[in-house]
Amino acid sequence: MKNNYLNLIGLAYRARKCSLGEETIVKDIKQNRAKLVLLANDIGPQTRKKLTDKCKTYEVPFLIVDDRETLSNAIGKSQRVAVAILDAGFATKIKSLLG
Template sequence: MHKKPYLNLIGLAYRARKCSLGEETIIRDIQEGRAKLVLLANDTGKQTKKKLTDKCHFYNVPLYVVDDDRDTLSKAVGKTDRVAIAILDDGFAKKFKTLLN
């Protein structure tokens, strides 16, 4: 059990297939209007961070830089080296907003 409830929610969203991983996939989901919210690890590289931040601003998708690193974010979905996660479901996105604000 994680100390931070949003990490459990990431795992749930992933198992429910309501999130996307990987920079290219996330950008496509932002552009095509599927991404409802994007979570970024606090140790995301400058270029990736800028690219995702710019896309989110342009397409009006909320972006949260969480206070966890890529390892913690990756463990939440059972993968390695994940710095960003896009949430593709309104219900999950709403819940993340309440947990992260």
């Protein structure tokens, strides 16, 4: 079940329904484009606080998932600690797979 959500993140990335990078994710949260934010469990404390605070302020759901290595492999990029899902369908399915 866990592997399915990683496949879905990769699919969303290839469909250009993801944003990567702290500043881009914050911008997407503010513009109400982000439907779900996925954070690696080994994200730095400052980045974690910044992103979780923005999510809470703008009422965007966020989930703490696997480590940065696993998250990065799912999208085929290196050293990614956060991914914003921009599509409601992908976001709903990933939330359901993660429980």
